[in-house]
Every structure is written in C-alpha cells, then in structure tokens.
Amino acid sequence: MGETFKVHGYTEDQLMSMKKDNLRAVFHERTHHTIEVYYYRILKGGYEMPKDYGVVAGKLLEIWKNRGFSLDPPDIQWCIKYIDAARKMREGKDPGLSVTPWESFTEADAETIERLIYGRKSIRQFKTAPVPDHLIRRILKAGLYAPHGCNVGCTRFLVLRDPEEQKLVSSDIPIENCVMVVVLQELSMYHTMRFEKFVPQNLYFDAGAAADHISLMAHALGLGHCWLTHGEETQKKLREHFNLSPTMTSRNHIIIGWPDEETLKSERMNLDEAILN
Structure with missing residues (x-):
C-alpha cells in the first residue's frame, strides 16, 4: 500500500x-x-x-x-x-453472497411481538430466586444486537450480582434480589471517527437501543426489569472500581430479576394525538 x-x-x-x-x-x-x-x-x-x-x-x-x-x-x-x-x-462475477431471503412474520408472530411490546413494564420488586447465567447471556446478546449507528460496535456491559458492587450505582429506588446490567460505551471508538463533531447524538441513541433490547428480551424470558440512568458520579465509581479506561463510559443500567409485584401497566395517549401531521 x-x-x-x-x-x-x-x-x-x-x-x-x-x-x-x-x-x-x-x-x-x-x-x-x-x-x-x-x-x-x-x-x-x-x-x-x-x-x-x-x-x-x-x-x-x-x-x-x-x-x-x-x-x-x-x-x-x-x-x-x-x-x-x-x-x-x-471482476464482473456474481457476488455469491448467500443471504436468507426476507420473510414477513405471520400474523400470529406479529401478535406475539405486539404482546411483548405492549405488555412490557418496569418491575422494581424481585423474588430471592437467582437468575441463571444462561438467561443473562441471552439478554446481553439481545442488547449487543441492537441497532448501532454506523455499525461501530462500541457497546460493552458490566454484569453486577454482588450487592456491594451494585451500590456503586446511584439509584433512586431500592435495589434487591436482582442482577444489574450496566451498559457502557468505549468513547475512543467514536472519537476515532470524530463522531462527537458530526453525529454527537449517536452515542446516546446506541446506548438507549441496547437498553431497550435488553428490556424486551428480559420480559420475553419472564423476567422483570427496570431501565434506569445515572450520572457522572456513578461513571467515576465504576471506572475506578473496575479499572476501566478513561474513555469507557457507563450510560444506563437495567435491573433484572424474577418479578414479585403486579403493577398497573402505564398507558399512553391516543395514537392520533401523537401524530403531528
């Protein structure tokens, strides 16, 4: 070259x-x-x-x-x-890229997805039963496969089971009997391509998309969850405790466990009110 x-x-x-x-x-x-x-x-x-x-x-x-x-x-x-x-x-040849043809979901599939989306709700009280590692890995993989601006791939996770480590994360709700997944981003990957100048919003969208996928997969597996955010104090504590690089920054956290409450599902305004044209 x-x-x-x-x-x-x-x-x-x-x-x-x-x-x-x-x-x-x-x-x-x-x-x-x-x-x-x-x-x-x-x-x-x-x-x-x-x-x-x-x-x-x-x-x-x-x-x-x-x-x-x-x-x-x-x-x-x-x-x-x-x-x-x-x-x-x-070279003028067939690209030979083997891709499974797109197939639409059946109506039954769509109804299942709607039930997942519309039935998801935040849970803040959990049973003492532990959440198996294999379920957490399925949940993390869902988060990893969330949409990611420009396919950069900077999303990382911390999985906190130790209650003392969970206390590193500032929270306005009690946290007990749960696994905490912290969504982080390696900001140097964004800086390398100067995203902070051209598309600074991407890093927040990427972290939000990962948290949303995590939440939906947890719900699909019968687990309760609550998606929360935190600030610079928590970012600093996590960075110091886990010896993370200065550019590894936490964005949000999701607590996950077996639900021990029946909350009233929140509702939204009528769809027509939200459509502005």
Whole structure:
C-alpha cells in the first residue's frame, strides 16, 4: 500500500499502531458505508458501481491481518464476506453472497411481538430466586444486537450480582434480589471517527437501543426489569472500581430479576394525538 492511503485521515502507519478496538470500529464503519450501503443499489437499483468498490475495506482487512488479529469473530467474518462479494463484483462475477431471503412474520408472530411490546413494564420488586447465567447471556446478546449507528460496535456491559458492587450505582429506588446490567460505551471508538463533531447524538441513541433490547428480551424470558440512568458520579465509581479506561463510559443500567409485584401497566395517549401531521 502506498503512502497516500488514508482512512478518515489516518495513514497506514497510524492504522498499524491504532488501538485494536478503534481499528475494529473503522473496519466496521468502512465496510458498512462503502460496501453494504451500496450493495443492493448496485445490484438492483441501477447505481453505477465505483471502480474502487470495496477496496478501502479490503485494505483495512490487510492491516487487520498484518497486525495478527483473529479473523474468526462473527463481526470480522461479516466484513470479510462483504469484501469478497465486492471483489467479485469488480471482476464482473456474481457476488455469491448467500443471504436468507426476507420473510414477513405471520400474523400470529406479529401478535406475539405486539404482546411483548405492549405488555412490557418496569418491575422494581424481585423474588430471592437467582437468575441463571444462561438467561443473562441471552439478554446481553439481545442488547449487543441492537441497532448501532454506523455499525461501530462500541457497546460493552458490566454484569453486577454482588450487592456491594451494585451500590456503586446511584439509584433512586431500592435495589434487591436482582442482577444489574450496566451498559457502557468505549468513547475512543467514536472519537476515532470524530463522531462527537458530526453525529454527537449517536452515542446516546446506541446506548438507549441496547437498553431497550435488553428490556424486551428480559420480559420475553419472564423476567422483570427496570431501565434506569445515572450520572457522572456513578461513571467515576465504576471506572475506578473496575479499572476501566478513561474513555469507557457507563450510560444506563437495567435491573433484572424474577418479578414479585403486579403493577398497573402505564398507558399512553391516543395514537392520533401523537401524530403531528
């Protein structure tokens, strides 16, 4: 690669020394914005394929390999599949990207999802029965798969079972008999692509989407939950206690347990009142 190769202003040398998480974020984002976004526009939308379609992401893959990082993680495999498809398209070949055709949910499926969404409510009182690790992992995976701006992938979690560690998190409600999931973000991944300048709102949306997915999956598994937020004091305590990097910042937390209360489900205004046009 020549000296002129740059991504988001970073030279090859800078990319070769960049923090792994930050390089991963750049790799995700460039695969998304330079290949995925245009893939079907090129195949079916009449969009003219750029001559260098997929080349930048391909060079980032070379850098990833040269640094000795694993190709096995599913997010890296996702990048590789798109890079391979783009290469084949540049060569005039079928991209060969095997994707399961989209199938609409049945009406019964939709009704189940509606029951999940409309039935979800905050629970603040829990039974003493423990929540198994395998259920927490299912819940965390749902949070990890929430929509994420530009596919950056900066969401991280802390799972707090110890009541003393849970006290690190400031809360305006009693916290007992629960597992606490803290949603964090590695802000250096945003800073690497200067998101704080161009899309500063993304980090809050990403954390909120993760918490929402966590809440819905907990409800689907029969667990109660309550989604809460906290401020800088809690962020500082967590960072110090768990020896987190200065750029690892907590955003919200969700308490999860077996429900021991029957609260009245809150209602919303009529839909027509919320539609402004």
